[in-house]
């Protein structure tokens with residue numbers, strides 16, 4: 001994945017657990033990269049190894065770290081100059097979720113080797129919808145839960161998110177029921 005993603009992970013880990021822990025995570029992951037370049041594409045393996053090493057070192061499930069990372073991403077992209085892209089994607093949670101593919105098409109104009117995920121909404125009502133998530137990558141559904149929660153906070157909403165279909169259980173994609181609580 002692009003360096004932007006690894007940089008965000010690095011920033012989150014440094015802020016929550018300190019610089020020394022981040023160095024240990026990299027060492028344990030066998031990742032010998034001093035600085036991640038935002039616009040360079042790195043093998044996905046590097047990101048997975050970093051999450052795996054952090055999970056072992058911090059004694060936290062990888063799913064929990066990915067979820068925290070998803071939420072962090074919604075703040076990080078805003079602070080790294082992509083806030084306007086998020087703003088343009090929508091002025092409500094529903095609108096933003098419906099426009100995630102367009103958002104990543106725009107990102108792809110800057111990051112030519114982007115392998116973006118794809119999303120589709122169904123069963124949309126005023127306070128509930130189902131989000132369908134398609135990816136060429138495995139194991140990132142927990143990150144999507146964090147991303148949705150981060151977007152909810154962006155719009156000042158409390159959400160109840162439930163995982164429905166799961167690729168790890170043989171479904172052809174992942175899906176999530178999202179309820180906006182009153």
Ligand code: HEM
Pocket residue numbers: 001002004005074077082083085086100103104107111113114115116117134135136137140143144147148151
């Ligand atoms: C302006 C905000 C955003 C930017 C700049 C952005 C950019 C990116 C980039 C650079 C990647 C790495 C893909 C690659 O290197 O091939 C990525 C992946 C991803 N993005 Fe976004 N993104 C944004 C917002 C969002 C939001 C709001 C969601 C909400 C669901 C989202 C969902 C994902 C997921 C799940 C992935 C992991 C890749 C996969 O599933 O295959 N992104 N995005």
